[in-house]
Amino acid sequence: MENLNKLLEYQKVDIELRKVLDEIERSDDSKKLEQAKTEFNNAKATVTETEKAAENIISFYNSALSFMEECDKRTNELADKMEKTEDIEAQRELAAQIEKIRDKLSELERKLSERSERADKAIAAYRDGQERGKKMRAVYNNVKERLDKFKKEKEPKIAELMKKLDALKPDIPADVFEVYKALTAERKYPAFVAAIDAGDKKHYRCFCGITLSQKAQSELLDKGQCRCENCRRLIYK
Ligand SMILES: [Zn+2]
Numbered sequence: 001m002e003n004l005n006k007l008l009e010y011q012k013v014d015i016e017l018r019k020v021l022d023e024i025e026r027s028d029d030s031k032k033l034e035q036a037k038t039e040f041n042n043a044k045a046t047v048t049e050t051e052k053a054a055e056n057i058i059s060f061y062n063s064a065l066s067f068m069e070e071c072d073k074r075t076n077e078l079a080d081k082m083e084k085t086e087d088i089e090a091q092r093e094l095a096a097q098i099e100k101i102r103d104k105l106s107e108l109e110r111k112l113s114e115r116s117e118r119a120d121k122a123i124a125a126y127r128d129g130q131e132r133g134k135k136m137r138a139v140y141n142n143v144k145e146r147l148d149k150f151k152k153e154k155e156p157k158i159a160e161l162m163k164k165l166d167a168l169k170p171d172i173p174a175d176v177f178e179v180y181k182a183l184t185a186e187r188k189y190p191a192f193v194a195a196i197d198a199g200d201k202k203h204y205r206c207f208c209g210i211t212l213s214q215k216a217q218s219e220l221l222d223k224g225q226c227r228c229e230n231c232r233r234l235i236y237k
Helices: 002-025 028-084 088-171 174-185 214-223
Strands: 192-194 225-227 234-236
Touching (some): 002 192, 174 234, 214 225, 214 234
16 A cells, blocks of 8 residues: 555546546537548548549540541541542442441530539539538637637646656656556546445445455455456555
8 A cells, every 4th residue: 555655646636637638638629620620631532532533524525535636537538538539339438437437426425415414513522622621621720729729728737737747756666657557548547446345344346336356355455455357447445
């Protein structure tokens, strides 16, 4: 128990510090800030995605354009040939080729109008993403400003408590401190707890509510401390 005295003093201050930090971490503004961050990232993802879609559409338009130019050139060539020949059979053959090119062009036209719908959708999604992103950034900045102000108000108190902790720490045995740090890393406050009489003056309970096993209890009576088999807290008497 003696080796725990300093630690218990440390714990008292540490719990006070935890409360102040919780006030900040669990404040509505902290939650809102996280939310704004997530929504901003979602909006950003939409913008990136639609930018990619737009690139695809543009490259499709460009290849369609060069295909159309190619068709135009080829049609003119075929028409020239048709004018120069008197052979009916050859004219028929050339006309069939021109017809084929026309079919291809109308197929392309159909695809282009489909793409145009898609392009409109991509543009709308892009604008929406940008708009949402802008809004979320404004919300984020606003909340952050408030939260920073709140943090600043708490800073002197935090600094004072941390100074106290630093002053207490050198007197705590290293192994005891290690146990304490491991428990508090799991947010178990208090980590070191006094054994609670279970009511029958024969058994003890832990802070978590569980009654100590025979083994833990004899260790407690023997060494003045034991670990809870349920929550791992250090129990002292
Ligand atoms: Zn326990």
